Amino acid sequence: MKLISNTLWLLCLTLLLTACNAGQMAEKRATCGMSEGNTMADKIERTDDEWREILTEEQYRILRQKGTERAFTGRYNDFKGDGVYVCSGCGQELFDSQTKYNSGSGWPSFWAPSDSGRIDEDSDMSLGMVRIEINCGRCGAHLGHRFDDGPDPTGQRYCVNSASLEFKKRDEDTTEGE
């Protein structure tokens, strides 16, 4: 009698453990599935020579050497197309034209990124000021700076070099760079 109940107990335990493992596996699969569709996770790393080959001289100076284009000279400063702006280094979507506004600064300005997770921030102490530098979270390209003098609803101003951006019309915004 004792033997039978022991066996039964073991059987139950085995079943329970198997069920547990199956549960964990399912959970793992779900997590993997989520990150698969998530392009923010795939960082792009290229050598300096590769960047020089891909980018124009002006883009290289701005994206890879933290340069700034002259105010009012960028192609998107006055541009009002309806669509999204992707990173000119890697094609990741960064801003939506619906958040673009005329800040009068001479550079394309947005009050919010498409997704804050796509932009990395760094403090920039150059020019004797403390500014917040914004970079593409995927390829590390320098985009511009973020200031807190923007309009509602965020009060933020993402001041971006046109050279760091590539405009895509709304119906073409599903294609990712390259």
Ligand SMILES: [Zn+2]
């Ligand atoms: Zn990028």
